[in-house]
Amino acid sequence: MKFNKPTSMTKIPLRYCPGCGHGIIHRLVAEVIDEMGIRENVIAVVPVGCSVFLDEYFDCDAIQAAHGRAPAVATGLKRSRPETTIFTYQGDGDLAAIGTAETVHASARGENFTVIFINNAIYGMTGGQQAPTTMPGQKTTTNPAGRDPKLAGYPIRVCEMLATLDGPAYIERVSVHNVANVLKTKRAIKKAFKTQNDGLGFSLVEVLSPCPTGWGLTPLKACDYMDKIMLPYYPLGVYKDLTQPKTEVSVPAEIPDEEPAENKNIGL
């Protein structure tokens, strides 16, 4: 078996840090585009953040958006060219801080495009500052003593928040911290693109992704951190699914009653 790069990716080497999840997720998106045979019909909306060079890596039409505005730009694209497949690829700062309004309202309007949302709990590109999804207790360059919810508030659970809206058609949270979940992530991305191409409306896949550099951990420890700390706070699962004739919104199990994250010593 020959291990080829997906056709939907260019030959430009990825410049992400060792252990970063972006490379895996880029590949999954590209594989889905290849498998669906839609490369020539796709327009990618490029965010601000570590994935700001996405247009160099994907061999398709692309437009770079201002920080947080990808859902607004995608709205303009999709409403102008409903026959194309539009996806935005956004980090947590882009989507859940500076672009919260754009995210919520594109979702509420049920805009028919797909959002790939990368939650790595930190601002990677700017050097590791607090993100809207930074865990309580997690150290960042702007939380040198760890995120104290009393001072810096609590993380935002985007899928749960958007699932309260009537607009979205499909919302799922997945993770790329191990092989089994990488495979699940690919299935979710494919389902999101299909949701769009079937004209069903807004689809969003939140992908929990490691940032070893930003977290100050080795790649392996970063995956361990995700498993033990992030996943309990951000439960995986389908939060909204109107793609089936019989609607069953799967509600995640309660957050495990665990010791608060800030008390854990995981080397952050």
Place this chain on the structure above:
Amino acid sequence: MSTEKYKVGQKILMKGNEALAEGAVRAGCRFFSGYPITPQNEIPEYLSWRLFEVGGVFIQAESEVSAINMIYGAAACGTRAMTSSSSCGISLKQEGISYSAAAELPIFYANVVRGGPGLGNISPSQCDYWQATRGGGHGDYRVIVLAPNCVNEMANFPKLAYELAEKYRNPCMILADGLLGQMTEPMKFDFEWVNLEQLPPKDYVLTGCKGRDRRVINTLHLDVDVLERLNWHLYKKYKEIEANEVRFEERYTQDAEIIIVAYGTSARVAVDAILKGRQAGLKIGLIRPITLWPFPKEIVSKLAEKTGKFLVVEMNTGQMVEDVLMFSNGRAEVYFYGRPGGTVPTGDEVLAAIRTALKKKAKIGEVCCLNEI
């Protein structure tokens, strides 16, 4: 599906904001996104039903920021798109305007100016001249600024705006004010319904890359050499616009001893003052810039030499007067009469300012403000 509502030359009674909206649709606008703000609400309200009649898209956005970024996306697809707002809202749109200038996307927007700064008020003002003519947002860029002074121009300028925007791949705006937006007067369209199928194809738009190499619209250039080249490319484009697209109205300058420089509503008031003054034997001329950027600098320089006396009338505390001072090259006395904060001067007030200026001998190289404050 109904399309054309009015015939060319047909006399219609219309409100300025609605005339601008219908003019935009007639000129090919098929995508509008905006956010409510007075005194421009008739534009989105009109387009909310009118665009659907012509198969277009209307979206009431969650914010001005979102609205301009939707326009950015629509323009990237080659759609004739627009947004409109007033002062405070236009400040919020500056992000998307800067990105559009950098990406060379031909967006069109209208600012129906209200009193400022801050939340200000909802009365007519010209307080956004600097913001409009200096780009407005971050970075080294310009937008083409058209300044109508009547409902007729509100109706007919959108076509010119799209043509200029697409010719130069640059943002183009209409700078009106609350009075022009809210007033109703007779007007007629001077252009035929624009057939979008007949417009030249755009070789930069995003469609999906079928049958061609992929296209990327991008404003990030980490390589300083690349970004420097882009800036010089934009500079050359702006010089070309300055050379080719200046528009202004010139009246009674032949024998004038003083020239009023005013645009938009101020120019209407100035004409009233000039007519009254001429009846009383005063030799007053008018320069009305129609493009505020590019500014009609050559005529100002020429008349500085010939007439030697300008009175700039604005509904602000003196913004365009700085351009008049700059382009008079130290050859003319430059007087200023202004009404800021949402007030509109009367013809008699302007005439009184003209009489004062005619008697005075102002210092060259400085603005002489005639307001008694």
